[in-house]
Amino acid sequence: MVLDLIKNRQSVRKYSEKHIPDEDLKKILEAGRLAPSWMNVQAWKFVLVKSQENKDLLCELSLGQNQVKTADALIVVIADLDAWEKAGITNFQNPALNPALQGENGLLIRTMEQVIYPISYMMLTAESLKIRSCIIGAMGNEITGINQEIYAKVKKELNMNDKQILSTIISLGYEIEPSKPNKTRKDFDEVVGLERIGNKF
């Protein structure tokens, strides 16, 4: 059951030396490819990183977070601002249908919003294959404005263009020792309301 995977998943930042088979990496990426998006615009690219050079570079980009360089593989999730135009969405005159009419920030937010779904799908597919993962969002990119020199290098290495934003890195690997998830979450009633915030379901 998907809920069991969700309950069992946790961010794992230390990995064993065991390699993930390519067929499993393909399954994870396929789950991302099949994710839903606004009018099916699929405003994303995924770059699989296995080389130590690129892992080290991405580690530097993400404030030296160790799991980036020690993961067996990384999936770099890229939000593609150009996808809307390519899909013909920019022909719509209604901002509720066309994020390009929501201003520069609106377009950025809506594009970043799209990649959340494939990220979630990929993490859960990894979990179903007993592959552990961690989302990495603390890094240099157009949004944070930090580490711009390294970011320019990353963009070049990964063959990214000016309209493509590195949104997230997913680190992947097998855990060293089985661990129980420690789900520190707000209570059900704090986040769920029946008809209105605060009413118990």
Ligand SMILES: Cc1cc2nc3c(=O)[nH]c(=O)nc-3n(C[C@H](O)[C@H](O)[C@H](O)COP(=O)(O)O)c2cc1C
């Ligand atoms: C958008 C986003 C960005 C994150 N960035 C980082 C990060 O840069 N480094 C890190 O170690 N964990 C990062 N995390 C993982 C969270 O810290 C983690 O999901 C949260 O503490 C809950 O723990 P759990 O995943 O084990 O349930 C990020 C998670 C999300 C959703």
